[in-house]
Amino acid sequence: MLLAHLRVRSVARPTPSFARIELGGPQLADFGVEGPLFDQRFKLLLPGPGGLPQLSEESWWSDYSALPEETRGAVRTYTIADVLGEGADTRILVDFVLHSGAHGPGSDWAEHAAVGDEVLAALPRRGSAGGGIEFDPGDAERLLLVGDETALPAIHQILRQLPEREGGRTGAVFVEVPCAEDICDLPAIDGVEVTWLPRGDRSVGEPVIEAVSAHLGFAPTPLPAAEPAGASEPAGAALGALDDMPWETPTYSALGEEVIDAPAVDGRYAWIAGESGMVTTLRRHLVGELGMPRHQVAFMGYWREGVAMRA
Ligand SMILES: Cc1cc2nc3c(=O)[nH]c(=O)nc-3n(C[C@H](O)[C@H](O)[C@H](O)COP(=O)(O)OP(=O)(O)OC[C@H]3O[C@@H](n4cnc5c(N)ncnc54)[C@H](O)[C@@H]3O)c2cc1C
Known part of the structure; x- marks a missing residue:
């Protein structure tokens, strides 16, 4: 697993209900999936009132859970919509549904995201079994x-x-x-x-x-x-x-x-x-x-x- 500090590189609104956000950062050089992405999911950690928490890669989940709810921000699950570039210039695209009627930290963040905003992402690390892909049709016709x-x-x-x-x-x-x-x-x-x-x-x-x-x-x-x-x-x-x-x-x-x-x-x-x-x-x-x-x-x-x- 890779815990990467990422910044918003671009924001687009392809259709009314979606924000397409490009996230990049040098740590993505270590991101990698064996084979096709299919429905590869990942966790996004969004900043709380005090910014992003300090988490260690090995124990980010328990570190995060131990923080006060009011300040630790939020964790949400998204799909890697696409991967662009390579090495330290690797970027991931995420298509966020904007459900502004029922507010949530994920869609609110995406709605207001601007170039330079920071997030943390827990993603598969190149070369290690990461999981997070469910689509597996085998030989089904x-x-x-x-x-x-x-x-x-x-x-x-x-x-x-x-x-x-x-x-x-x-x-x-x-x-x-x-x-x-x-x-x-x-x-x-x-x-x-x-x-x-x-x-x-x-x-x-x-x-x-x-x-x-x-x-x-x-x-x-x-x-x-x-x-x-x-x-x-x-x-x-x-x-x-x-x-x-x-x-x-x-x-x-x-x-x-x-x-x-x-x-x-x-x-x-x-x-x-x-x-x-x-x-x-x-x-x-x-x-x-x-x-x-x-x-x-x-x-x-x-x-x-x-x-x-x-x-
Ligand atoms: C494996 C996986 C992959 C996913 N991939 C994506 C993805 O690529 N893009 C994406 O946008 N979402 C994706 N989701 C769904 C996303 O995690 C949820 O919609 C999540 O609830 C969004 O968090 P939030 O903070 O916006 O809302 P929450 O804080 O979770 O919910 C707040 C309120 O918003 C409502 N709500 C949440 N989601 C929606 C919605 N989509 N439409 C209308 N109301 C909603 C809730 O019912 C609740 O009332 C994925 C989920 C999983 C498990």
């Missing part, structure tokens, strides 16, 4: 990728770096975004159809559940109710890595289910990420109702409506 705007950077990289398969792949990609202006170019792949779902005034997750249920042929059940307003923990509250979020992948089960490391039995693989109610609802249908083997699906809650993340 039929792919299903589903996500909302927080999963769009990962879906983009997954499509860009999709490994070739003898005999080709077919697939369906469903992306729910806040509005039609957020639709962007995704890499075109023969046999893989992309469906954009602008949410407009509908509830988070509703358009994508409806579209996936029509695609797979199940009757959608209502989404679980969002947390009532005011249920959010204070920004930067106690840490814990996504402990209350759905996270069911072929290699990890937050529910404590048996994890089976086996190849796909029927050529299908699904990757689903975004708001946790949407993810949980789709999992119930795919695994519970349609009987998709759990080792062929990765379901990941990236955020929860009405609740501030802990990390």
Whole structure:
């Protein structure tokens, strides 16, 4: 793991709901991922009122946890949308969703970020097993990728770096975004159809559940109710890595289910990420109702409506 001091190099607003922020610093010379980025995640440490905390690389998590909540800033999880340059000039791009209706330290920071602003990032170190990539379709022929705007950077990289398969792949990609202006170019792949779902005034997750249920042929059940307003923990509250979020992948089960490391039995693989109610609802249908083997699906809650993340 690499704990890097980074500065904002540029800020862009590619579409209404996103800020694309380029972060760089000489320590990124030691950043590296074996193979494709896919959905590579990392932790971003945002400054508190007193600036960035002093943390040692070996024990940054426990050092950070021991600091007073009011001053230590916040830790949030993001996807590496792209990597530019090399050596000491390496930069990473991060696409932040600007959810200004429900404030959070991550989106607030991105909204006001300016060139020169400092952050800390916990990233994979070149040459050491870093983890943080879940997309692993193996030899599956039929792919299903589903996500909302927080999963769009990962879906983009997954499509860009999709490994070739003898005999080709077919697939369906469903992306729910806040509005039609957020639709962007995704890499075109023969046999893989992309469906954009602008949410407009509908509830988070509703358009994508409806579209996936029509695609797979199940009757959608209502989404679980969002947390009532005011249920959010204070920004930067106690840490814990996504402990209350759905996270069911072929290699990890937050529910404590048996994890089976086996190849796909029927050529299908699904990757689903975004708001946790949407993810949980789709999992119930795919695994519970349609009987998709759990080792062929990765379901990941990236955020929860009405609740501030802990990390
Ligand atoms: C593996 C992984 C990869 C991720 N990659 C990205 C990424 O590349 N880009 C990205 O923007 N996010 C990404 N996320 C999601 C991001 O970590 C969460 O959205 C996080 O809650 C943002 O923190 P915050 O401080 O802005 O809001 P929080 O302090 O966590 O929440 C404050 C309030 O904002 C609401 N909220 C949080 N996120 C959203 C949202 N997206 N839309 C509407 N309301 C929201 C909460 O429900 C809460 O009411 C990723 C998460 C994971 C686990």
